[in-house]
Amino acid sequence: EPEVTQTPSHQVTQMGQEVILRCVPISNHLYFYWYRQILGQKVEFLVSFYNNEISEKSEIFDDQFSVERPDGSNFTLKIRSTKLEDSAMYFCASIGVGAYEQYFGPGTRLTVT
């Protein structure tokens, strides 16, 4: 069964450093998302992406964040200068055309020290 994959599973970085989180959505899906979950809190929407541009973004998704689909398979989330409060689990999700359910990857746990 096709699945969304994410790498790395765990990333530790120092405050102020740039990180790139990678996702490979399900191959025939066209809509992509990033969500985050701070430890013990609910899952929060960050950004949605379709046709090589951002469809919607939340207030969390400020200028420090960017997304990119550099090729036909990868979808990345970049945080330019990480802060302590960026420590969270980051989930990538994708959805097929005409479908309603989003399929989530296993997540990347980002720890900022």
Added chain:
Amino acid sequence: AQSVTQLGSHVSVSEGALVLLRCNYSSSVPPYLFWYVQYPNQGLQLLLKYTTGATLVKGINGFEAEFKKSETSFHLTKPSAHMSDAAEYFCAVTHTGTASKLTFGTGTRLQVTL
């Protein structure tokens, strides 16, 4: 704007007992509703969904949920809990039309005891 309220951050049931996890939503347009399950250190797995049609929907692992528009609810049930059901459960809502963002509730941690 949409929102989801999950009553009870922790629910404990005995193995074999009924599982009832509550979810109420708020949406200005017809909602699409979902339940996801998260096992420890894992991602989110879709349990079931309601889009249109039959209001009682069945999902994986014996779970089902009923959409009640008059009560703005989408409670998750399972007749008989199993130890393997211990996990965090999230209710989520999006509005009609594909590709919309999901708005999640705060989650309910289900504990199953012997």
